Amino acid sequence: MKRILIVEDNKTLAKLLAKKIELSLKYEVDIAYKLSEAKLFLKKYTYFMTLLDINLPDAPNGEIVDYVLSKGNRVIVLSANIDKDFRKQMLAKNIIDYVNKGGVDDINYIIQTLQRLEKNxxxxxxxxxxxxxxxxxxxxxxxxxxxxxxxxxxxxxxxxxxxxxxxxxxxxxxxxxxxxxxxxxxxxxxxxxxxxxxxxxxxxxxxxxxxxxxxxxxxxxxxxxxxxxxxxxxxxxxxxxxxxxxxxxxxxxxSRDFLTGLYNRRYFFDNMYEYIEDTKTSGEKFAVAMVDIDNFKQLNDTHGHDVGDKVIVCISEILRTNTSYRDIVARFGGEEFCMVLKNINKYSASDILERVRQEVEGFNFNLDANTEIRLTVSMGVSIHEDEDSLDETINQADMQLHSAKQNGKNQVLFN
Structure with missing residues (x-):
């Protein structure tokens, strides 16, 4: 866990700031009230950031700033001094920011700054x-x-x-x-x-x-x-x-499904219509696979929707990790997914989708220490032809999925 060092002789302010940081950012916070205490902390820990008051009992003229910087630490200065020349002098040093200690708004600004630095x-x-x-x-x-x-x-x-x-x-x-x-x-x-x-x-x-x-x-x-x-x-x-x-x-x-992080139906169609126009020039072939989790209603009825959601997330991760960055994996709704494998022929698509089916079949979903749920998926696949529309290709894949379900599930069928 990352650590913050606050060096501030106003104990009330230091404790308030430390509490805010711990609640907002989940950092470990150490507090020193003078330079000598700060030196001990700096020897013991590595800090993500140091927040330094510049008027301390044993360092009244900002000496702590130079010391902490000399040790390779990042510094945000906390000061009640609003003198412009002094502020300019401090900002000339290699500090990140100079923050006035005026009240709650300034504490919130410090929190926001730390959050920004984390994201940066x-x-x-x-x-x-x-x-x-x-x-x-x-x-x-x-x-x-x-x-x-x-x-x-x-x-x-x-x-x-x-x-x-x-x-x-x-x-x-x-x-x-x-x-x-x-x-x-x-x-x-x-x-x-x-x-x-x-x-x-x-x-x-x-x-x-x-x-x-x-x-x-x-x-x-x-x-x-x-x-x-x-x-x-x-x-x-x-x-x-x-x-x-x-x-x-x-x-x-x-553009993303809230549960799985996969693309949603809207993004799928927006992206695919544009992609199909490009394939008319490039001649690139692609496969559309409709994927459905077998016996999902029974699973939901037996174990509840929370478990069903966890199963959907696990299956989506298997689908995602077995495709390239150019491919599209979308959740169409419920337990149904659509995969588009780009720049591919029937044989390569068959190898990839069969590998996905086997990985799902071999996946151990442990409900608890004593209960394991076995999962399988059925897939219907269609290779897009130039004369077909996207809807026609999806319908053909859907029909193959229906046949896979009727023929015993846990299989991949091509048109």
Whole structure:
């Protein structure tokens, strides 16, 4: 479990903050009331984050910040000092944030910041700038926010990195660069990725207001003008990533089955109609398999719907793990699934689906220490022909599924 160190001489505030963090984030929290106590904790544990007051009984002038940073720890400063020059001095250090200790809202802000930093670890950022000095500065700021960072010097190199790293969440690009400038790079990226798939933030010291508008028109999510503060940079980056997460969350819930995480019926048909149009040009063949869990009603009646749901989840995982990333596995409703195996012939499809059937048959679903439920599935399969519609192919697979059920279940039948 991750740990947080709070160093704060106000015991009431320290305990309140610790309780909030433990409840909201499930972290282990240690509290030190002075620098000497903090040193003992830092020797004993490794911390995900340290929250440091800068006016302590044995370190009244922020000495703890330099000490904790020197030990390689991440720091958020807590302070009641609102002096702008002092704040600027602290932000010049390699800290993550400077938070005022004003009340409950500030505590909530700290919780939100920790949650954001936790999520940032899942995101990869591509930084594109021809200035080595500026690249290094921004890379350090991004890594301080816990992003994974890749750096390149110009747009053409960036396009290669985007191809090599399809899991990128954000591209930060300078405007003036050799080979390919930031505006050209933005236009190229938007040919392949929408704003909801990949964020782009442009950065420039150009005073021409049209440049800002041109970037936004080409598809940039945001524009930051140099010079900028650490706080502005952090806020804009985090806001863009959070917007991307929210859109992807909504999109995912609209296209996924709530129980299994498989695609739902709506997504299946939307995706497949587009895919079939592509196969008319490519000539690619695919198989549609209708899959049904055998004796599922009896299982539900005997053991209850909670057990039935667990069985559905187990079967869906077997279907998912036996298909490639290009294939589609969707839950059509109840105990019925539809699988699409793309770019495949009848013999290869038969091998894959027979393997799935055998894996289900060999799976041990243990209800408790003394009760084991044996599971099987029946499948009906149709290889899509050019002259057929998607509905016709599914109907043919459905008829084969019906025959498999009538002929004894636990089998794969092709049309």
């Amino acid at each position: 670890q899942k995101h990869k950022v591509l930084l594109v700038d021809d200035s080595m000095v500026f690249r290094k500065t921004m890379k350090n700021m991004l890594e301080n926010l816990l992003y994974k960072v890749i750096t390149v010097a110009h747009g053409e190199e960036a396009l290669g990195m985007i191809t090599a790293h399809p899991d990128l969440s954000l591209v930060i690009t300078d405007y003036n660069m050799p080979v390919m400038n930031g505006l050209e790079l933005t236009a190229e990226i938007r040919k392949e990725y929408t704003k909801t798939q990949l964020c782009i933030i442009a950065i420039s010291s150009n005073n021409d207001e049209e440049v800002n508008a041109l970037f936004l028109k080409q598809g940039a999510n945001d524009y930051i003008k140099k010079p900028f503060s650490k706080e502005e940079f952090s806020c804009r980056i985090n806001n863009s990533i959070e917007a991307l997460e929210n859109i992807q969350y909504i999109t995912n819930h609209a």
